[in-house]
Amino acid sequence: LRQALNEAGKAGDIHALISMYADDVIVMPPNDTTLYGRAECREWYQEYYQYFRIVALSESEREVAVHGDFALERSGYMIAIVPVPGGNRIRDDGRSFNIWRRQADGSWKIWQSMWNSVKPVGSGTNRYLSRLTQKKTKGKR
Amino acid sequence: VSQDLSVNLQQSILNASLAGNIDANVSLFSDDAVVMPPNDTTLFGKAEIQAWWEDYFQYFRIVSSAESENELTVADDQLLNEAQLPSLSFLKNRVRDP
Numbered sequence: 001l002r003q004a005l006n007e008a009g010k011a012g013d014i015h016a017l018i019s020m021y022a023d024d025v026i027v028m029p030p031n032d033t034t035l036y037g038r039a040e041c042r043e044w045y046q047e048y049y050q051y052f053r054i055v056a057l058s059e060s061e062r063e064v065a066v067h068g069d070f071a072l073e074r075s076g077y078m079i080a081i082v083p084v085p086g087g088n089r090i091r092d093d094g095r096s097f098n099i100w101r102r103q104a105d106g107s108w109k110i111w112q113s114m115w116n117s118v119k120p121v122g123s124g125t126n127r128y129l130s131r132l133t134q135k136k137t138k139g140k141r
Numbered sequence: 142v143s144q145d146l147s148v149n150l151q152q153s154i155l156n157a158s159l160a161g162n163i164d165a166n167v168s169l170f171s172d173d174a175v176v177m178p179p180n181d182t183t184l185f186g187k188a189e190i191q192a193w194w195e196d197y198f199q200y201f202r203i204v205s206s207a208e209s210e211n212e213l214t215v216a217d218d219q220l221l222n223e224a225q226l227p228s229l230s231f232l233k234n235r236v237r238d239p
Contacts, residue, residue, distance in 0.1 A: 026212075026223060030179060063175075067216045067217040067218070067219045068216050068217045069216065070214075070216040070219065070221065072219070072221075074175060074177075076183070095177045095183055097177065099221060112221075112223055116177065116179040116180070117179070117180060118180070118181060118182050118183070119180060120180050121180050
């Protein structure tokens with residue numbers, strides 16, 4: 001599942017990404033508002049891939065604990081993205097924490113998710129994602 | 142009962158943070174706790190968590206912290222707690238040059 005998630009992320013395959021989320025998913029991206037449900041997640045990814053393309057994504061560590069219908073997954077990752085309009089490759093190191101929940105049909109879906117960067121504010125992907133968030137916030141005023 | 146427990150634990154965390162009480166704060170973490178503060182390295186275990194809070198309270202004092210939202214799910218012996226917690230911190234001392 002994690003492999004499929006990473007592959008979908010690298011491919012920018014929003015449909016595949018969203019298919020791995022539960023209907024009542026809650027996602028808490030860094031420096032951004034909480035996303036509730038698949039529709040908000042889809043919108044977030046559409047905006048993300050409008051500006052960025054993931055060119056490398058690998059896990060540095062991963063730990064999974066299963067408790068009944070829930071699986072707690074903590075992982076470290078290294079990511080490299082490039083701006084769609086062009087520009088230098090941006091590298092970042094971060095961590096993610098996902099709670100996967102077994103669905104009525106037996107499948108596992110991401111139910112709650114958050115991630116952040118280990119790099120200082122103003123560096124890594126944060127520098128660019130912050131600008132995007134500011135732009136979004138400004139647009140809502 | 143679980144909801145009460147969660148409220149009590151969350152309140153204990155808030156109170157400890159507001160008081161700058163590192164011992165009380167760290168006592169709420171399990172020995173093998175993993176904490177991932179934003180824009181910082183991952184903390185493994187109580188000793189690293191304690192060192193992080195000692196560093197934090199050396200520079201900041203939390204003057205306000207309140208939950209805007211809290212959702213609790215119990216799975217076996219796990220309490221899955223998702224909370225949104227805006228907080229307001231003040232610089233306690235001037236940040237010294239390294």
